Amino acid sequence: xxxxxxxxxxxxxxxxxxxADIRELVEAAKENVSHSYSPYSHFAVSAAIRLADGTIMRxxxxxxxxxxxxxxxERTTLFYAHSLHPDLxxxxxxxxxxxxxxxxxxxxxxxxACRQVMTEFEHIAGQPMQVILYGEEETxxxxxxxxxxxxxxxxxxxxx
Ligand code: THU
Numbered sequence: 001x002x003x004x005x006x007x008x009x010x011x012x013x014x015x016x017x018x019x020a021d022i023r024e025l026v027e028a029a030k031e032n033v034s035h036s037y038s039p040y041s042h043f044a045v046s047a048a049i050r051l052a053d054g055t056i057m058r059x060x061x062x063x064x065x066x067x068x069x070x071x072x073x074e075r076t077t078l079f080y081a082h083s084l085h086p087d088l089x090x091x092x093x094x095x096x097x098x099x100x101x102x103x104x105x106x107x108x109x110x111x112x113a114c115r116q117v118m119t120e121f122e123h124i125a126g127q128p129m130q131v132i133l134y135g136e137e138e139t140x141x142x143x144x145x146x147x148x149x150x151x152x153x154x155x156x157x158x159x160x
Contacts, residue, residue, distance in 0.1 A: 107133035
């Protein structure tokens, strides 16, 4: 038997410390949060992604009166982008959450299903997807989506 530790590195920034490229993506996400369709949870989530050619695409959470039919902002955006640009890597994704009239002070955290989708797109692209979790007080930046989902299930896992 052995016990081991799995580590992931995260950088926490204050608002005024954000590098320009990260700030641009965060602002793109924040500007679009009003497009969230979240009449049931009243928890609006917005994602902005940067593609390898520099294109920025945005999406929000989309809920439904049949609750499980709704979809998170991250997957709405990633599936939309991959449908239009299947050959372009996603180099970064920024996520922000808005509730009770303000952006959350602490960074929003992607659900497990969104982490799985992020890691697969990162894996097939063969390059890291930077993950930016915005909060009014601090913003977390992960170098790679896999840092948010260790022991990732990837396409090759189907054939082990
Ligand atoms: N939500 C997201 O959009 N992304 C996540 O990663 C976590 C949760 C949405 C789903 C639902 O519309 C609302 O937040 C409340 O769970």
